[in-house]
Amino acid sequence: EAQxxxxxxxxxxxxxxxxxxxxxxxxxxxYMSWYRQDPGLGLRxxxxxxxxxxxxxxxxxxxxxxxxxxxxxxxxxxxxxxxNQTSLYFCASRHGQGGTDTQYFGPGTRLTVL
Amino acid sequence: DAKTTQPNSMESNEEEPVxxxxxxxxxxxxxxxxxxxxxxxxxxxxxxHGLTSNVNNRMAxxxxxEDRKSSTLILHRATLRDAAVYYCILRTTGxxxxxxxxxxxxxxxxx
Numbered sequence: 757e758a759q760x761x762x763x764x765x766x767x768x769x770x771x772x773x774x775x776x777x778x779x780x781x782x783x784x785x786x787y788m789s790w791y792r793q794d795p796g797l798g799l800r801x802x803x804x805x806x807x808x809x810x811x812x813x814x815x816x817x818x819x820x821x822x823x824x825x826x827x828x829x830x831x832x833x834x835x836x837x838x839x840n841q842t843s844l845y846f847c848a849s850r851h852g853q854g855g856t857d858t859q860y861f862g863p864g865t866r867l868t869v870l
Numbered sequence: 871d872a873k874t875t876q877p878n879s880m881e882s883n884e885e886e887p888v889x890x891x892x893x894x895x896x897x898x899x900x901x902x903x904x905x906x907x908x909x910x911x912x913x914x915x916x917x918x919h920g921l922t923s924n925v926n927n928r929m930a931x932x933x934x935x936e937d938r939k940s941s942t943l944i945l946h947r948a949t950l951r952d953a954a955v956y957y958c959i960l961r962t963t964g965x966x967x968x969x970x971x972x973x974x975x976x977x978x979x980x981x
Contacts, residue, residue, distance in 0.1 A: 760913075789968065799914070799971040814968070846913045848969075855902035855921075855963035861913030 758783050760862035762847050768868045769837055777832045777865050779847030785860075787850045788830040789814065790822065792843040793864075799846065805830055806853070837869040874958045879976040882948045890943040890975050892958030897938050902961045904969070905932065905943045907954040914957065914971070917943065953979045 760781045769775055781788065789804035791814075801814030805824040819841055821833040830849075834841060847862040875893040882888040894903065905917040918925055918932045920941070925932040931944040945952055957974040 791971075796973075798973050799969075801968050801970075804968065848913075853963060855900065855961045856919060857961075858916045858919075859906075859914075859969055861915065864911075864913050 758860065760847055760849055760860050762862040762865050764865060765863065766866050768870065770870050771838055772836050775834050775837060777845060779830045779832065779862060780828050781849040781860070782828065783849060783860065784827065785849035785851050787852060788824070789848050790830070790832050791846045791848065792816065793846065794843050802832070839869050841867065842869050843867060874960060874972055876958055876972065876975045878973065879978065881978045881980065884949060884979055884981055885947050888945040888948045888977065890956050890977065891940065892942070893940045894958070894960055895939045897960055898962065900962055903932065903934060903941050904959045904961050906957045906959060908957070909954045948979045950979050953977055
């Protein structure tokens with residue numbers, strides 16, 4: 757089954773404690789991205805990657821890092837989490853850059869930073 | 871990115887058709903019209919997309935105005951499982967092309 761998986765699904769942590777949210781897709785997609793969703797602000801892109809070792813900032817990259825060492829994985833790293841990073845996070849992937857490409861989303865990771 | 875405008879919310883009775891409108895008056899010739907929906911506690915999922923012609927798939931139909939400045943997502947028989955936030959998005963082909971989500975339309979379906 758084609759899917760995007762994220763782990764963990766729920767995470768409560770404290771300010772400053774480094775964490776990583778993993779994302780993996782089994783569709784051999786080139787393009788992957790991370791979004792955060794906050795009430796009233798909708799989904800905003802954090803980082804994206806067009807292929808292995810190619811990443812770039814989205815609309816709200818501050819406080820986040822990513823890496824793309826393998827095509828299937830795109831982890832989101834919070835080196836020093838702060839309470840304003842409490843949010844619902846979605847990883848997504850799609851085949852390429854065409855206007856017809858369908859984007860697949862993971863189930864989400866709900867992060868609370870105390 | 872070209873902007874889309876959707877009503878904040880709509881209601882429908884179960885088993886009735888639902889027409890969800892979207893205005894995109896600044897659409898360019900290379901923009902595709904995509905619709906995604908987000909069910910409660912889930913990630914967004916693809917519904918349908920089109921460029922100029924009307925489109926049908928197993929989930930819905932997409933009617934695109936002749937001038938492409940508006941479109942309508944049609945659910946032919948709404949069910950309780952269709953209750954979700956529906957997003958109308960314009961996609962431009964390009965290397966950094968991203969999905970820009972607005973606030974969408976929250977569809978409520980009642981018995």
